[in-house]
Amino acid sequence: MRIAIVGAGPAGATAALALSRQGTHEIVLLDRDSFPRVKTCGSALSPRCISLCHTLGIETTMAPLAYPVSGLRFTGPSGRQATLTGKAGGAWIIPRARFDAEIAFAAERFGVRFEQGFKATTLVRDPRGRVAGVSDGQRTLEADLTLVADGAHSRFSSDLRKKRQIATLMGWWEGVEGVLPGHMEMWFDRRVAPWYGWLFPETTERVNIGIYYRPEDPVPPKDIFGEIVDRHLGRRLRKATQVQKYRGAPIVYTEEIGEVAAPGALWIGEAARLTNAATGEGIFYAMKSGVIAAELIARHGITDGDRLLTAYRTAIQRAFTARFLLALGFMRFANTPAFSLLTSLVAVPPVQKTLTWALEHV
Numbered sequence: 039m040r041i042a043i044v045g046a047g048p049a050g051a052t053a054a055l056a057l058s059r060q061g062t063h064e065i066v067l068l069d070r071d072s073f074p075r076v077k078t079c080g081s082a083l084s085p086r087c088i089s090l091c092h093t094l095g096i097e098t099t100m101a102p103l104a105y106p107v108s109g110l111r112f113t114g115p116s117g118r119q120a121t122l123t124g125k126a127g128g129a130w131i132i133p134r135a136r137f138d139a140e141i142a143f144a145a146e147r148f149g150v151r152f153e154q155g156f157k158a159t160t161l162v163r164d165p166r167g168r169v170a171g172v173s174d175g176q177r178t179l180e181a182d183l184t185l186v187a188d189g190a191h192s193r194f195s196s197d198l199r200k201k202r203q204i205a206t207l208m209g210w211w212e213g214v215e216g217v218l219p220g221h222m223e224m225w226f227d228r229r230v231a232p233w234y235g236w237l238f239p240e241t242t243e244r245v246n247i248g249i250y251y252r253p254e255d256p257v258p259p260k261d262i263f264g265e266i267v268d269r270h271l272g273r274r275l276r277k278a279t280q281v282q283k284y285r286g287a288p289i290v291y292t293e294e295i296g297e298v299a300a301p302g303a304l305w306i307g308e309a310a311r312l313t314n315a316a317t318g319e320g321i322f323y324a325m326k327s328g329v330i331a332a333e334l335i336a337r338h339g340i341t342d343g344d345r346l347l348t349a350y351r352t353a354i355q356r357a358f359t360a361r362f363l364l365a366l367g368f369m370r371f372a373n374t375p376a377f378s379l380l381t382s383l384v385a386v387p388p389v390q391k392t393l394t395w396a397l398e399h400v
């Protein structure tokens with residue numbers, strides 16, 4: 039059976055890797071870009087994402103590329119700060135250029151045909167309306183199943199609801215002072231509530247700094263960024279050099295999982311709006327949905343299409359609904375005076391414990 043995967047981010051590349059190991063399908067992984075390519079992303083991998091890398095057998099490839107994180111410098115809306123300690127190496131930062139390429143090239147080593155520079159423009163349909171492949175306007179690749187993994191801007195979304203988005207802006211610096219080794223920084227600043235600004239170290243020298251903010255905010259993004267960074271880094275930036283220009287991209291999230299399957303196609307990752315509304319985490323959700331798709335293809339096959347579609351819809355609901363509800367609850371809580379009050383007590387050990395737990399589980 040032929041499977042076409044549109045998009046080689048963590049969703050598409052992971053699905054390709056997991057499917058390639060089944061050794062039963064002819065798989066083509068398509069991306070408009072050439073890899074490695076820069077992706078606008080904080081590049082933080084949560085503990086659940088690391089554990090998925092372990093399950094996929096890529097943990098040992100990824101570990102040497104990772105900046106290991108064991109704690110978080112937290113700043114609440116009141117400006118109170120605390121250093122929260124987690125498990126040593128419990129989270130990783132791996133720049134996405136490397137991370138995504140490693141997964142896609144691993145899939146290629148297992149026999150996937152990885153076509154770069156292929157920009158899909160149309161999902162090709164048969165006379166009954168079933169997705170039967172993909173085209174870039176010049177060439178059509180026929181497929182028995184198409185996995186749509188083209189990310190936040192998905193041009194093939196099957197979900198007709200209005201998109202809910204987090205706006206972002208980020209950049210990369212070297213030489214920021216006072217970065218605590220092994221620690222990320224998150225600033226839950228009122229200006230961008232319910233979201234936050236961050237500093238994530240990629241190496242001992244280089245950090246990425248960004249903000250998540252409301253898309254309807256009328257102020258120019260760089261001004262919001264400047265205000266947050268001044269407040270939280272201030273003089274720590276005076277000897278720092280910006281090493282890569284600003285980049286912004288939306289994060290698409292959903293309050294309720296929408297349509298993720300249609301005859302001949304499954305949607306995975308951010309193309310299916312599978313991200314965490316509170317934290318903006320999307321890599322885990324992308325990879326996990328790719329793994330779920332691959333497992334169900336192995337179990338149900340492709341020819342009995344209806345069983346596969348129903349099983350995939352159900353599995354995605356089961357895997358993510360509770361997590362999304364928790365994320366939405368946290369996001370709403372982060373916008374209340376109660377959050378501000380709780381985090382103003384962040385120096386108190388039981389509050390620290392509760393907050394560490396909440397951030398780990400959201």
Ligand SMILES: Cc1cc2nc3c(=O)[nH]c(=O)nc-3n(C[C@H](O)[C@H](O)[C@H](O)COP(=O)(O)OP(=O)(O)OC[C@H]3O[C@@H](n4cnc5c(N)ncnc54)[C@H](O)[C@@H]3O)c2cc1C
Pocket residue numbers: 044045046047048049050068069070071077078079080081082083084156157158159187188189190193206207208248286287288289306307308309313318319320321322324
């Ligand atoms: C500023 C920012 C910071 C973030 N920080 C984090 C973080 O620290 N941790 C975390 O877990 N998540 C983070 N996220 C979210 C995360 O980046 C995404 O949720 C994740 O990349 C989704 O993976 P994906 O594979 O679904 O899509 P993507 O990673 O977007 O991959 C989609 C791929 O499809 C390709 N493509 C698109 N259109 C076409 C087409 N027509 N034809 C062919 N190819 C196409 C693209 O080139 C791309 O390679 C962040 C997002 C942003 C914007």
